[in-house]
Amino acid sequence: MAYTGLKYMVAAKLDESAAEDAYTGGTVIGRSISANVTVESAEGSLFSEDELEAYITKVTGASITIGTSDLKQTVRAFLLGHTLTGSLLKYKNTDIAPYVGHGFYGEATTGEGVSYIAVWLYKVRFKDPVIESETKNDSISFKTPSIAGKAIYNRTGELLDLNRFETESEAVAWLNGLAGITE
DSSP states (O other), rough: OOOOOOOOEEEEEOOOOSSOOOEEEEEEEEEEEEEEOOOOOOEEEEEEEEEEEEEEEEEEEEEEEEEHHHHHHHHHHHHHEEEETTTTTEOOOOOOOOOOEEEEEEEETTEEEEEEEEEEEEEEEEEEEOOOOOOOSSSSOOOEEEEEEEEEOOTTSOEEEEEEEHHHHHHHHHHHHHHTTOO
């Protein structure tokens, strides 16, 4: 399968106060440029009698880095727990980034044709991005924001879902349903 596109990054705050997890305040993060999800694992080997007797791996979480064409102040406040007053985004030492659910979808091509693969990470905490700029010179160079985070298991042991759809509208509807976004 070849991934040939990326669209519709969304996030919603994770509410763990009820009997079942819920997501609130779903929002579109921004226009998608990149998404990199790396599933992480711990591993162990048992050697006996001078040979490998057993090998175990266990998924421990995932790291994620996403890039957008613009990371608006409202989205930064939403994802990072900072205070936004008008156009002023205030970082304070008491700010704590909330856990969010996060998803996106992309086009995938196989021998059977085109489909759309949507990803949903159940419990992600993002960290403040690097603020990067450089002076103009004789060639145009774009600097676009990226933000990284860590995905961990939710309380029912779910880390992420991959879902395959025949149409983009089905992928968007699935993500909207998870994030609580109503159109």
